[in-house]
Amino acid sequence: MVNEDKRLEELSLGEIRELARQRMNPEAWEHIMGSAESGSTRRRNQAALRRILFRQRIFHDITNPDTTVELFGRRLSAPTVVAPVGSFSKIRERAEHEVAEGASRAGSMVFVSHAAKPTVREWTEGITAPLVFMGYLSKGREKVLENARLAEELGYVAVGLTMDVLQPTKLGDRIPLSTDGKPRKGHPASPKDIELLKREVSLPVVVKGIMNPDDARIALESGADALVVSNHGGRLLDFNRAAIEALPEIVQAVGGKVPVLLDSGIRRGGDVVKALALGAKVVLLGRPICWGVGVGGARGVERVFQIITEEIKRVLIMTGVSSIAQVTESLLIRSQPVGPL
Ligand SMILES: Cc1cc2nc3c(=O)[nH]c(=O)nc-3n(C[C@H](O)[C@H](O)[C@H](O)COP(=O)(O)O)c2cc1C
Known part of the structure; x- marks a missing residue:
């Protein structure tokens, strides 16, 4: 049990997670933490990250690396x-607003889900964080395009499609209802939808849910301006690869033409640096943001970003790297596990 009186500034991410579990209603906790069937993919996302080691460097004068x-x-x-x-919104009322506020204070960016309660317009109210609208084709093609056009008008910096939900999200052996209380639906992924979205908006188009270099090539040929390597935090296909395992092949297939982003299993600054060293430009945080908002609203979200940024800095200093731009694969050693860590 984490002491409920501990100040937010003193909490580690592990303690924030534990406090979120203590405070959230069990149904919301299960929903957030759940993953498909045996949960193997969710666990593998983190296990695969733990297999990668850093090369320590000490003779340098880097004390305040640039994380921007x-x-x-x-x-x-x-x-x-x-x-x-x-x-x-399952976590607490106004959670989305608090997430956007926390991200604004942290100098971050928010990828807005088409399934979230607030409208594309409501997300923009009173915040400074740049926004990216991520459409779900299961909501209807017209709805995606309508929201994307509005997002452009409202100053969003990019729009995109979450394309991996061919089958609905599964939590254990159960398919939960969607946020509007209706049965969840999957939707086939067609490259034509990327082309259509490209024609409708002049913003960069992001495609999320890429786990295979062949899909990466198809998305690129259809006009994608950025890809998100993701297995949806393990919520879709049990016994999938870890996102970090899929990343190098995809980065190679993309060949620097567009930025490659990654999510699924990132829990520490070190995980972020590992993903960057393997070619990701930026990583997305899913469940850690849910814990942060659950424990401390906007301040909780800000604290999650702060913890991870401090850890990134620490890793950069200990590996002799002065800025994010200098992070390369030479920082890493791929290792076999040495037993439980
Ligand atoms: C509670 C929950 C709801 C999610 N809803 C969406 C969604 O609406 N759209 C989407 O693209 N991904 C959704 N995802 C997946 C996340 O965007 C992200 O891929 C995943 O959480 C990353 O893994 P992590 O939680 O290990 O960081 C959801 C994930 C969780 C945990």
């Missing part, structure tokens, strides 16, 4: 952004 990065024309204070989560 640019994405879609905006400078972010760190290479971490909020993943699209359709069900923040």
Whole structure:
């Protein structure tokens, strides 16, 4: 049990997770933490990250590495952004607003889910964080295009499609209802939808849910301006690869033509640096943001970003790297496990 009186500024991410579990209603906790069937993919996302080691360097004078990065024309204070989560509102009322406020304070960016309660317009109210609208084709093609056009008008920095939900999200052996109380639906992914969205808006188009270099090539040929390597936090296909395992092949297939982003299993600054070293430009955080907002609203979200940024800095210093731009694969050693860690 984490002491409920501990100040937010003193909490580690592990303690924030534990406090979120203590405070959230059990149904919301299960919904957030759940993953498809045996849960193997969710566990593998983190296990695969743990297999990668850093090469320590000490003879240098780096004390305050630059963690800033640019994405879609905006400078972010760190290479971490909020993943699209359709069900923040299960955690607490106004959760989306608090997430956007926390991300604004942290100098981050929010990927807005089409399944979330607030409208595309409501997300923009009173915040400074740049926004990316992520459409769900299961909501109807016209609805995606309508929202994307509105997002462009409202100053969103990019739009995109979450394309991996061919089958509805599964939590254990159960398919939960969608946020509007209706049965969840899957939707086939067609490259034509990327082309259509490209024609409708002049913003960069992001395609999320890429786990295979062949799909990456198809998305690129259809006009995608950025890809998100993701297995949806393990909520779709049991016994999928970890996102970090799929990343190198996809980065190679993309060949630097567009930014490659990654999510699924990122829990520490070290995980972020590993993903960057393997070619990701930015990573998205899903469940850690849910814990942060559950424990402390906007301040909780800000604290999650702060913890991870401090850890990124620490890793950069200990590996002798002065800025995110200098992170390369030479920082890493791929290892076999040495037993339980
Ligand atoms: C509660 C919950 C709801 C989610 N809803 C969406 C969604 O509406 N759209 C989407 O693209 N991804 C959704 N995702 C997936 C996240 O965007 C992201 O891919 C995943 O959470 C990353 O893994 P992590 O939770 O291990 O960080 C959801 C994930 C969770 C945990």
